[in-house]
Structure formats: structure tokens, C-alpha cells
Amino acid sequence: MSTLANLSRNDETVIRLDGVSVVFPVYQAGSRSLKKRILFHGSRGNIGRDANDKVVVAALSDISLAITAGDRLALIGANGAGKTTLLRTLAGIFEPVEGEVKSRGRISPLLDINLGIDAELNGYDNIRVRAMLLGLSTAEIERRLPEIAEFTELGDYLDMPVRTYSAGMMLRLCFAVATCFEPEILLMDESILTGDARFIAKAEARIQSFIEEASVFVLASHNLELIKRWCNKGLWLDRGRIRMQGPIEAVVEEYRKFVSAR
Amino acid sequence: MIQTKKISRFKLAVDDVHGAIELWPLWFRLGWNDILHRYRRSTLGPLWFTASMAITTVALGLVYSQVLNLPARELMPHVCIGLIVWAFINSIILEAGDLFTGAESYIRHIKLPYSIYVFRFVLSKVIIFAHDFPIAVVTLAFFRIWPGPVALYAVPGFLLLVVNGGLISISLGLVSARFRDIPRIIASLSQIIFLITPIIWMPSLLGERSYLAEANPFFHLIELVRAPLLGSAPSVRTLVVTLALTVINLLLAATLFARYRNRIAYWI
Numbered sequence: 001m002s003t004l005a006n007l008s009r010n011d012e013t014v015i016r017l018d019g020v021s022v023v024f025p026v027y028q029a030g031s032r033s034l035k036k037r038i039l040f041h042g043s044r045g046n047i048g049r050d051a052n053d054k055v056v057v058a059a060l061s062d063i064s065l066a067i068t069a070g071d072r073l074a075l076i077g078a079n080g081a082g083k084t085t086l087l088r089t090l091a092g093i094f095e096p097v098e099g100e101v102k103s104r105g106r107i108s109p110l111l112d113i114n115l116g117i118d119a120e121l122n123g124y125d126n127i128r129v130r131a132m133l134l135g136l137s138t139a140e141i142e143r144r145l146p147e148i149a150e151f152t153e154l155g156d157y158l159d160m161p162v163r164t165y166s167a168g169m170m171l172r173l174c175f176a177v178a179t180c181f182e183p184e185i186l187l188m189d190e191s192i193l194t195g196d197a198r199f200i201a202k203a204e205a206r207i208q209s210f211i212e213e214a215s216v217f218v219l220a221s222h223n224l225e226l227i228k229r230w231c232n233k234g235l236w237l238d239r240g241r242i243r244m245q246g247p248i249e250a251v252v253e254e255y256r257k258f259v260s261a262r
Numbered sequence: 263m264i265q266t267k268k269i270s271r272f273k274l275a276v277d278d279v280h281g282a283i284e285l286w287p288l289w290f291r292l293g294w295n296d297i298l299h300r301y302r303r304s305t306l307g308p309l310w311f312t313a314s315m316a317i318t319t320v321a322l323g324l325v326y327s328q329v330l331n332l333p334a335r336e337l338m339p340h341v342c343i344g345l346i347v348w349a350f351i352n353s354i355i356l357e358a359g360d361l362f363t364g365a366e367s368y369i370r371h372i373k374l375p376y377s378i379y380v381f382r383f384v385l386s387k388v389i390i391f392a393h394d395f396p397i398a399v400v401t402l403a404f405f406r407i408w409p410g411p412v413a414l415y416a417v418p419g420f421l422l423l424v425v426n427g428g429l430i431s432i433s434l435g436l437v438s439a440r441f442r443d444i445p446r447i448i449a450s451l452s453q454i455i456f457l458i459t460p461i462i463w464m465p466s467l468l469g470e471r472s473y474l475a476e477a478n479p480f481f482h483l484i485e486l487v488r489a490p491l492l493g494s495a496p497s498v499r500t501l502v503v504t505l506a507l508t509v510i511n512l513l514l515a516a517t518l519f520a521r522y523r524n525r526i527a528y529w530i
Contacts (some may be wrong), residue, residue, distance in 0.1 A: 024528060027440075088527075112371040119296055120302045129295070132288045133372055140423035218377040 012068040014185060014216045018097035021198045022060040022240075034245050036131060042255045059085040063099070072207075074227040074248060075220040076255055077237035083220035086237065088188050090190055090218060105184030108134055108142075110220070112189075113167075123173060124149070124159030130177040136223055144180050151176040151206075172199060179206050188212060190221035204230065224252050275520040277415050280346050282377035290380045293385035311393040319397055320346055326462050335405045337464065342401040343488045344461040346394045349424070351483060352452055354427040359445030362437030376523055380435065384428045391420075393399045398491060406495070417489035422504055423483055429511040439529040455480055477508055 002142055018196060060082045067073055073081040088094050091109040096206060108113075116133045117126055127148055133139045152172045154165075162170065179186070186207070207217060220225050227234070227248065234251030236244040246253050282289065301307045323338035323343065329377065332335065351430040365379045402409070458474075460467075461484065466474035475481045482496075482503040489496045497506075 070405050088370070093370060093527050095527070107373070114367065115371045116368060118299060120299055121295065129291060132285075132291060133368070133374070138287050257488070 012073060013066050014069055014105055015065075015067040015101070015103040017063050017065050017089070017101050018099050020060060020089060020101060021058065022082075022089055022094050022097040023097050024057045024059055026055040026057060037262055056080045058067075058240055060089065060096070063089075063240075065235065065245065067218070069216065071233055071235045072217045072231040073235060073239060074231035074251075075217070075218065075235050076222070076224070076227065076251065077243070080239075081236055081237040082240040083086065084111070084189055085240075087189060087220050088219060090185075091187050103185065106135060106181075107185040107187065108177070108178050109181035110188040113170050115174070115175075117162060117170070119163035120160055120161050123152070126162050126173065127158075127177050129219055130174065130178065133179060134181075134183075136181065140181070147174045148180045150193045151180070166194060168199065175203055175206075179210070180205075183215060184212060185216045186218070187247070188217070188219045190223060190226070225257070228252060265357070271523075272516070273477055274427045275516065275523055278412070278519075278523060279377045281375035282381055286381075288374075289382040289385060292378075293382040295380070296386040301358040308389075308393055309357040311390050312397060313522055315346060315349065315394045316397050316400075319401065322462050325516055330463060330467065332464065335407075339398075339401050339405055339492060340408055340464060340488070341376075341462050343491050344484055346391070347484045347487050348459070348461050348480075349394060349457065350387055350391045350404065350423070351480065352456070353426070354431060355434065355448055356445075356452055358383065358434035359438030360446060361431055362439045362526050363454040363530050368525055376519075376526055377432075380428055380431050382483050383431055383435075384424060385426065388424060402491070406514065407495035409491055412493060412495050415495050416487045419486035419490060419496060423486055423507060423522065426483065426504075426508055426511050429508070432512050432515040432519050433511070436502045436522050436526065439526055441523070459484065479503060 017107070026162070032242055063086065077083055085094065087109070088111065088225065089096060091107055091111070092103070093109075094103065095101075116129050118129065121129070127145065128141055131148075132138070151192070152158065152169075154169060154172060157165065157169065162173070165173070210217060215232070219227065219230060231248050234244075234246065234248040234255075235242060236251050236255050244254055268460040297308055301310055306313060319338075319342045323334060323341045326332075326341060327337040361379055361383050362376070368374065368379070369376075420452060434444065434448070458508045459478055465472055465481065468474050469493055476499065484499040485500045486496050489500070506513050
């Protein structure tokens, strides 16, 4: 329980992971066929069996890290290395089978643009639902609604059902809501970044402003240029394990070497 | 050590429910949206619930009063209220299996108390019930049946039904998230339950074999609301059976929820 004590004593640590492992049960893959073994052999994840001989995928193994206020952490690694799973674990969605996750502060996950989006509702109503999902009170939402609406730059479209929106418009709507209050912890998956260059620039300015509010930003991405611009620390995941963590430049450089060597 | 782990699990489950209650504006909105969503762009809107239930009631009431050779005045109100209450029960047991799997897009992307999805689900069923209920009033008025103040027993009766609905939804939602066959099994059972429960027929028709109705918990759940509306308080047996059912339901839901709540994200 030393971690708990550390967390309360050390005010700078916002999220701490201690020996966290996340294991997914795979109920469909019940068979122990040789074919499956061979097929899965080369994949990035670790497929194994638990005590009951059930097929399990070890998505994260023994992850320990501490994220402190002001950190802009980039998660990098190949597909299936566990980046999204780690984001979800940080968000509290997956409770680890081993180890523990401690965090303080309001977490705003931005993992899926479509979270809580009801295609038939108009933009304003979707902003309301989304903001509620992120934990804003009804009064807070109504107060911030004009500001959110302005940031989306969607204008009259906000009165239209969101099924008429393009992916980029949807992103603007969601990004505006997710970032309408100063989230203490913003978790983001790169896959949602589909906006045009101008919007990304705007988003970048917004994210920059969070960091100044001494909050935490974690981004899972393959875009090494974006990562270098947005983040100051890197964490390289390989098959669910931490391969390297440290200053962003060093981690990106090592990762580049590794990728080009293959 | 194991003991403390058990207690903390139970506490986490209670915290989950508590957290969800505090987030009532969220599940109120989601539950309400579920209703709006289903009937958006249709002219009658949610009144479709009322219309289809009214037609079913009249059709079954008329035909079965002939089949069973009972006066419509006696059978119709019984069938009408029976069908409305059954529709509530049935929609819960049929759809509870999708409670968590259907909320996958939320569960996998944001951490919220899991009870939110249960509350949202039950709320939308209560809203549909509220749409059906006026048919019962109209039917009673049409046959000039005045149940008197005893009808007020239907209010706590319905609340007990809602509590049981919520509890069974937790259990069914959890078990179905893990074992995807459960909703299929329930779908086939629901037909049988509908036919063997005195909903469109009177229990008195069983004669000496009335135990066939009395042994059926669904009969008692329906009677909880139907008897008062037809002018008599629910029988002691109905109360005992439904209260016992509530306790069992509570223990089952609490055990499953405390034990498997944190597995939901992995299962869906």
C-alpha cells in the first residue's frame, strides 16, 4: 500500500500504475487447434492460457508508470501493442487483473468520436448528452453551451440532426465538448483526429492551453511528428510491455531505429 | 484477506449504484432519448405504444370472451390490465440481456457507474408503461367499473414490480453479457410464460387446479397491480410470494453485481 501513501504525499503525481496487467478472455476461441496456434504465433499480442485453460490475450503486462502534472505523454508502438488498452485502463474502463491504478482528477476520455452520439438528435442536444457523460452538471452545460457552440464553428448546423454531419464536423463537435472545461486528465486516441489542418491547429492550441493549466494529456498515436509537437514524454509499448519510457525525443528516436531496422 | 476483498467488492457495487443515482439527469436523458429515438419521424410518435396496445387488448378481449364463454365486461378489464402489466414485465426480461452489451459504445469508451444503464433501461420501460396505462383507465370507464380507494394499492404494487424489474435486469444483463445464449433461452420461455399465466384467461377457469396459477410467480406479480385496479386488495399469498421474490432477486443481483461488475467491460 506504499503507492497510496506516495500518491497522497507526492502532489505532482496525477496517475500512477503499479504492476498493472490486463488480460482479455477470448470466449470464441475455445478450440486448441494447431491452426490457430500457428496463425496467432506471429501476432503482436500475447496469446496464452489461464489457469482454467481458457484462451486469454495478455494485452498489458506489468506496466508501472507515474504521470505527473504537466506531462504530455505519448504512447507509441505497433498495432496491437496495447496503446488503446492502456488508455482505457488509465480511464478506469478496464479494471486490471493485477496491479493497481490510482488517479486523481476528472478524466475526459476522447477515445471515440461517436460516444453517446445519437444520430437523430441535433447538435445542441448531442452536446448536452456528451457533456453529461463527461460529468458536467446541467447548469454547467447550459452556461458553457455558447462557448462550445462557438468552438465547433458549426453555426446553424447545430440545429440539424447530427446524421447530416461529416466525420470532420462530428470531430469538431466532440472535441469542443470534451475540452470545454479544463479537464484535469485528457486521454486521446489518435484515430479520432480526422479534422482538416486548420482544425488540428486549433485543437493543438487548445491542448497547449490545458498543459498550462497543469493537467495531464495522454495521446496514443502513430504519427511521430504530431507526437513530437504535442508531447514531452514518450512511452513505447511492445506486446503489452513497456519497452522504453523517457523524454519524447529519445523514445521517438529509438523507436524510429527499431522500425527502420525491420 | 479474502474477507476484506469481499467486503470491498460489495462496497464498490454499492458505490456504483450510489454514483448512478447521483447521475440521475444523465440516465433520465438517455432513457428519454431511447423512447424518442424509436419513434422519431413517425407521426404518432410514442402514441404508437398506446395504439398497438389498445388494438391488442380489444382484439384479444373480444375473441377470448367468446372462446372462454365469459361476459366481455368480466374478461376485458382483466385481459386489458393483464396485458399492460405483462408487456412491462416481458419487455424487461426480453431486453435486459442487451442491457450491457447494447451499451458497449459507452462502456468501452468511458468509465461510468454500470447501474446507469440499468436505471436508464428500467426508466424507458416505465415510460412505455405510462403510455399504455390510460388504456386500462378507459377500459374500466367503458365498463363502468369503479375500483374505489383500494385501487391505490396498485401504486406500491407497481413500485415493487419496478424494483424487481431493476434487480432482474442486473442479473440478466450480467449473465447475458458473458453467456450470449441466455437472451435466446429467455425469448423462448417468455412465450410459454405468457400462455401459462392467467393473463388472457381467468385463474378461476382452472377450477380445482388453481395451484397452477398460484404456483406461478408471474401471476402474483401481475396481480400486484391488477387486483387493486379491479377493486380488491392483493391477496396475502400474492404479497408473500412477491416479497419473497424481491428478496431472492435482491440477493441474486447483489451477489452477481458485486462479483462480476468489473468484468463487464471485458465481456461485452
